[in-house]
Amino acid sequence: MSAPTAQRSVLPPRPSYAAVLRVPHARRAFTAALTARLSYGTVSLALLLSVTRATGSYAVSGTVLSLFGAASVLLMPVRASLIDRHGPRRALPPMATLYGALLCLLAALTWRPGAPAALLATAAALAGAFTPPMGPTMRALWSELVHDRALLQRAYSLDGVAEELLYVSGPALIGVLAGLAPPACGLLLSALLIVAGACAFVTSPVMPGPRPAQAPHKRSVRPSGIPGLLAPVAVAGGVGLALSGLDLLVMAFTAQHAYDTALVPWILGALSAGSAVGGLLNGALPWRMPARTRLCCFAAALGLVIATTALAPDLWTLTAAMTLAGAFIAPALTTAYLLADELAPTDARTRAGAWVNAAVNAGSSTGALLTGLLIGAVPLGICFLLSGGVAVGTALVAGPRRRRYADRS
Structure with a gap:
């Protein structure tokens, strides 16, 4: 066996989705x-x-x-x-x-x-x-x-x-x-x-038992009880807020351009299909970027695509934009859960994930209400801009901060 062949044979296999399901x-x-x-x-x-x-x-x-x-x-x-x-x-x-x-x-x-x-x-x-x-x-x-x-x-x-x-x-x-x-x-x-x-x-048989608290303050159910958790919670809420109004916005777009509203489920299906593909690709790529940076990049990209949908001239362009926007949904939410898991101590993992989940759902409920109030009150293009701007804004606020000054003794 040649040296290069021997070297390749000892390299660890890349993780796959099949390997996930083969875990005992x-x-x-x-x-x-x-x-x-x-x-x-x-x-x-x-x-x-x-x-x-x-x-x-x-x-x-x-x-x-x-x-x-x-x-x-x-x-x-x-x-x-x-x-x-x-x-x-x-x-x-x-x-x-x-x-x-x-x-x-x-x-x-x-x-x-x-x-x-x-x-x-x-x-x-x-x-x-x-x-x-x-x-x-x-x-x-x-x-x-x-x-x-x-x-x-x-x-x-x-x-x-x-x-x-x-x-x-x-x-x-x-x-x-x-x-x-x-x-x-x-x-x-x-x-x-x-x-x-x-x-x-x-x-x-692998179900864990009770997790004793590692410190008294860890019993707090507030997200501030886990240092750093507010960032993924805020971004998840912004993503939920941006996505929740898309159903109404797409329906309003089809009505405004005199398309058949029966096409709305197909356009939203393209959003879900894009999310599924994006989620699988995100899991397959060997990311070197820190989770918090990735999270903010995914959320900002999602918001920018939604915002630029305001320029869509026809239904085909809208469908393409929804598919592209969907490609960032699953990666953003998956990364938010991953970051919450990284930040949480062992005795608070379920609670940390629950805060991210609750933020998405709360954002979805609020966004649907706000979008319903905005449609008809402002131009439809402004509604798309505001919806995308929420995701971009939360990404910018929660983004990692670089040191501007050197530490002084």
Whole structure:
């Protein structure tokens, strides 16, 4: 054997997505977590359809859905802190059981018309309060299973792309089910998915136990309790804020240019396809740039593409711009989770990921409301500029600071 050949034979293999799934017990835990997380892709549309059918009021259904989402987002760090403190085996099953039971209660209340709006709102808010943080818990488990940072990047990228596909396939599944059974069956399906998936997840032999606090201040559920965490949380919130209004902006663009609004799902599908491709490429590339710098670059690039969409003259250009914008979504969010994992101590990994997740969801809810108020009040091009400017602004604010002066003794 020649020397070059011998040298090549001892080089470590490059990490791959197949290598992620070959990690002992990873495939079993990941499959169970995805089963539970599919519930998050089905529950929103199922709740909206069920409440609308039961009350006949879009105002009531919108209020119920908002209360459900607000309770889920605002209390996510608290629930994640419980998982860090007591371990997934002890904390997840009670959360999943209560959440599933409340979804079943909502299904029973909405099975026939005439349900009291106040009772529906209360049950929805309680269900949101007990929503198990399966995404942050699975990402924390990836950190336990994978110790090589390059392979962990692949694992997070695979996790992010799979989660996005669940949010695309979940509403489609509810749409098919709604044509065969009452809308409340979608809530029962969501309950079944979360309970079955969470119970299968915690039976994995690699599930970590309780994580004792490394210092008393680490018990704080605020992001400031983890030094440096505010940067990925802020950027994730800016990305969520920028993305949330794209549905309305694309619909307004098609209406303004006299295109068929039936094309809107295809344009948004191009956004999701771009995100999936970008996420897989991001996980495959051997990045040398620090995670915080990468995060800000991805967020700034996303914002710039959205902002330049204001110049799109036709539908084809808009679709191309949405595909390009999507290529930065999964990399930005994956890098935010990776950075949060780097910054968090062992006893706060789930909570750190939950703060990033909550920031994305909170930004999405706020952005949709603000975009709805802006459309019609200002030109559509300005709406695209403002949407992209939010992502660019948070990237600039959270960017790493260089020393301007040398240290003095």
